[in-house]
Amino acid sequence: MGGPAEVRYIIASRPGLAGDVTPTAAAGHARHRLTELHARMILVTGGAGFIGSNFVLDWLAGTDEPVVNLDKLTYAGNVRNLDGLAGDARHRFVRGDIADQPLLESLLADHAVRAIVHFAAESHVDRSIHGPGDFVDTNIVGTFRLLEAARAYWSALPQASRDAFRFLHVSTDEVFGTLAAGDPPFSETNQYLPNSPYAASKAASDHLVRGYHHTYGLPVLTTNCSNNYGPWQFPEKLIPLIIANALAGKPLPIYGDGQQIRDWLYVGDHCSAIRHVLESGRAGEVYCVGGSSEKANIDVVQTLCGILDAERPRADGTPYASLITYVKDRPGHDRRYAIDARKITAELGWQPAETFETGMRRTVRWYLDHQDWVADVTSGGYRDWIAKHYGG
Numbered sequence: 001m002g003g004p005a006e007v008r009y010i011i012a013s014r015p016g017l018a019g020d021v022t023p024t025a026a027a028g029h030a031r032h033r034l035t036e037l038h039a040r041m042i043l044v045t046g047g048a049g050f051i052g053s054n055f056v057l058d059w060l061a062g063t064d065e066p067v068v069n070l071d072k073l074t075y076a077g078n079v080r081n082l083d084g085l086a087g088d089a090r091h092r093f094v095r096g097d098i099a100d101q102p103l104l105e106s107l108l109a110d111h112a113v114r115a116i117v118h119f120a121a122e123s124h125v126d127r128s129i130h131g132p133g134d135f136v137d138t139n140i141v142g143t144f145r146l147l148e149a150a151r152a153y154w155s156a157l158p159q160a161s162r163d164a165f166r167f168l169h170v171s172t173d174e175v176f177g178t179l180a181a182g183d184p185p186f187s188e189t190n191q192y193l194p195n196s197p198y199a200a201s202k203a204a205s206d207h208l209v210r211g212y213h214h215t216y217g218l219p220v221l222t223t224n225c226s227n228n229y230g231p232w233q234f235p236e237k238l239i240p241l242i243i244a245n246a247l248a249g250k251p252l253p254i255y256g257d258g259q260q261i262r263d264w265l266y267v268g269d270h271c272s273a274i275r276h277v278l279e280s281g282r283a284g285e286v287y288c289v290g291g292s293s294e295k296a297n298i299d300v301v302q303t304l305c306g307i308l309d310a311e312r313p314r315a316d317g318t319p320y321a322s323l324i325t326y327v328k329d330r331p332g333h334d335r336r337y338a339i340d341a342r343k344i345t346a347e348l349g350w351q352p353a354e355t356f357e358t359g360m361r362r363t364v365r366w367y368l369d370h371q372d373w374v375a376d377v378t379s380g381g382y383r384d385w386i387a388k389h390y391g392g
């Protein structure tokens with residue numbers, strides 16, 4: 001029997017915190033106090049970003065299995081998302097780059113990780129259009145380095161631990177390109193047809209992950225998920241941008257005709273899908289994850305405006321929808337995404353808990369209650385981005 005619970009390992013004892021640990025300090029702390037435990041520990045990359053921080057928080061709310069959280073803290077990463085874990089010994093935050101292979105190797109050696117859950121990426125399509133270089137560096141080269149470190153580590157494990165090890169790659173539905181109105185939703189067998197530098201970089205990373213399974217036998221799992229929304233999403237993405245602009249009385253920018261369709265999924269449901277795949281997914285398999293919740297962008301924005309009208313009416317009584325402004329379209333803008341999630345539901349029993357309506361209401365309330373967080377992340381470089389992309 002090679003279950004993860006049987007594997008012995010040494011865990012670093014540095015008290016978990018949402019802090020900033022340099023690679024050198026990380027290695028030193030790792031040897032500070034050694035305790036032998038059963039191996040139930042995961043390495044999360046990008047765990048200070050939107051989905052990654054939701055995943056880490058949900059994970060530690062549901063299990064005592066410790067997390068090593070590796071994040072470079074780009075503009076999109078924020079340790080404040082993890083404030084709820086301050087002083088929690090089950091969480092160890094390490095600031096670093098997934099492309100730093102020596103750091104990866106030392107983290108894996110020091111922690112005897114049983115699974116890697118790989119979120120770290122450059123994730124914003126518009127930024128990839130302005131500057132694709134970072135997307136190649138992190139999404140392709142970074143994933144390659146992580147795979148190399150994982151392969152070296154996994155190859156040296158005892159057989160039972162090798163069998164139990166998993167590399168879960170978190171990917172996107174954008175790798176499949178775009179759908180026309182009557183097309184069936186994307187499924188695991190769709191052809192790869194990425195249309196933006198972001199989508200192309202994620203497609204390349206998916207191919208590398210697949211190749212490492214086929215060639216070396218690395219036990220990988222890939223998820224391709226649709227659009228997420230919920231707490232701690234950086235306000236460059238449609239839903240938090242609209243909420244922030246509406247509350248500030250600024251225009252609500254709709255690209256093109258606003259009829260592009262996305263399949264929206266509450267972030268907590270994506271996190272639960274990842275947990276299902278990690279625990280029960282078959283190595284080498286791909287799982288499509290989606291909310292069966294196709295909405296046109298203009299309808300998403302109208303819904304947000306309606307919720308805000310009820311929750312936080314404007315002082316002058318005008319509806320938030322009066323701020324809607326049509327702007328120049330995104331180059332190469334994909335028309336429609338939709339996911340057929342029947343495989344993960346049938347094989348692993350996963351289903352979303354939130355509907356579009358309940359998830360949107362929760363999300364608006366979260367942003368209303370966390371305007372200090374929004375103010376914090378929308379200072380500095382964020383303002384430069386808005387000026388560059390929307391023209392002032």
Ligand code: NAD
Binds near residue numbers: 072073077171227
């Ligand atoms: P995000 O941009 O909010 O967070 C990305 C995180 O990765 C940040 O904390 C950032 O600091 C970190 N990071 C970036 N480069 C790094 C590097 N080189 N080394 C270490 N850390 C680095 O992204 P997100 O929306 O949370 O997306 C997470 C993952 O899920 C991505 O791989 C993305 O492609 C995928 N995904 C996102 C969505 C969505 O709707 N947001 C949907 C499907 C899949």
Ligand code: DAU
Binds near residue numbers: 123124125174236337
């Ligand atoms: O489909 C999954 C993908 O969803 C993830 O892989 C990406 O990481 C994530 O960013 C998201 O990509 P999108 O490009 O779909 O998300 P975004 O929030 O940027 O845009 C959603 C839709 O809204 C899209 O059709 C573009 C449109 N939009 C976006 C912005 C920022 C606007 O109309 N106006 C805007 O100002």
